[in-house]
Amino acid sequence: MDNLANLWAEGWAAALLRGAGMTVLIAVAALIIGLALGLGLALIKWARLPVLRFIVDVYTLLIRGVPEILVIYVFFFASDDFMQIMGAAFGYQNPFVSLLPLLAVILAVGLIASSYAVETIRGALNAVPRGLIEAGAALGLSARQRFRFCILPTALRLVLPGINNIWQNTVKDTALVALVSIAELLYRAQLGANATEQPFLFYSAALVLYLLITLASQSLFRLVERRLAATDGGCNA
Template sequence: MDILKIFGFGEGGWGLALLAGAGMTLLVSACGLLIGAVIGALVAWSRLSGNRLAGAAGEAYAALFRGLPELLVVYFVYFGSSTLLTTGAKLVGYDGFIGVPSFVAGALAVGVISGSYQAEVFRAAYLAIVKGELEAAVSVGMDRWLMFQRIIAPQVLRFALPGLGNLWQVALKDSSLISVTGLAELMRVSQVGAASTHQPFAFYVGGLVLYLAMTLVTTRLFDIAEARATRGMRRIAG
């Protein structure tokens, strides 16, 4: 089969399907990164809170999901969440099966994995804040919420951006594992196309090119965001 026809946008071409799969990959990765940011922030807070129980729970979470294979986490979230929902529904009298959509399960799986790493990024970013700034805020009577808005959150985000950029690339790659749930992301579309046309090399090279393009573009966007976030720091240093 002609390669140009395979990747074309006309009848029998897989161009649109591959682009749609790439879009789904970006969407599920972005949602996973956001879910991971929420989880990571909570875990980082638990480890910084000084509470032994909360700190131990945060450390256990991070150790567990860093140590497990990512594919196992995907299966655990995909099948486990459906099992839990079905079991809970039976307790209130519903006798049917409740399945979790592949997109939701995939984003949760990526988020659970990413959150275990983001926790350390946020914790390190918080510890990088000059303590004198926090002490000065307390000395002038600034309440905790206002201090969080004006001092902690902006600086944590600034210091965390390089690490978050690296974790975005990890989330982008981990999203390929979600193909086992049947979600039509880039890897799944490549697999289906390869099986349908008996041209595996062409489709996997096409998938490689799209993954590389997404990586290069999004890395550049993170670089721009990091440059803007640290612009004031460079001026002070200069």
């Protein structure tokens, strides 16, 4: 109990909570990037455009075929070099204090998420019943209207469990950015463990916070799934 009291009294609890907030920020921003890019790439594969489909396959193979930390390292240190060049050009001595490194790791984690989102979204699009699309055509809907009102709502219901899995993996991937000193949850836990020589306490606290993030997000996904399940499953034109 004394250790827990010290954790609070010395300000480490607040630091861990700020780290948890940074973890959620990185994960949410990366998921948005991953899903947006994944949707665009999945549509290319779904439409069976030969040359572009090959490019998408190469992209997903490249991102998924190397360790995720290497993707983060490449983007992080590329942003470092870029900021040093820009800082020298404009006379700044310490340009690395900008937000660009944070944006770089968000983009890196987002690209990792997108490489998994591509197949998840494409699978959901392929799983839309053919009869539903034909029903939209029978209603006189154009191809764009059939995609908007028939295919997309149905695919969204089908893809949500996959998005849930991508989200959980993205949250865990944020721990990798601790290796480049971004002040998310694991990095702050490492700082506290080193400063106080109580690694078990700090890593246990980080574990609890990660679990709380997971439980809260699972509740949100279940709520969205129930809302979507209540729809009629037809063309919502």
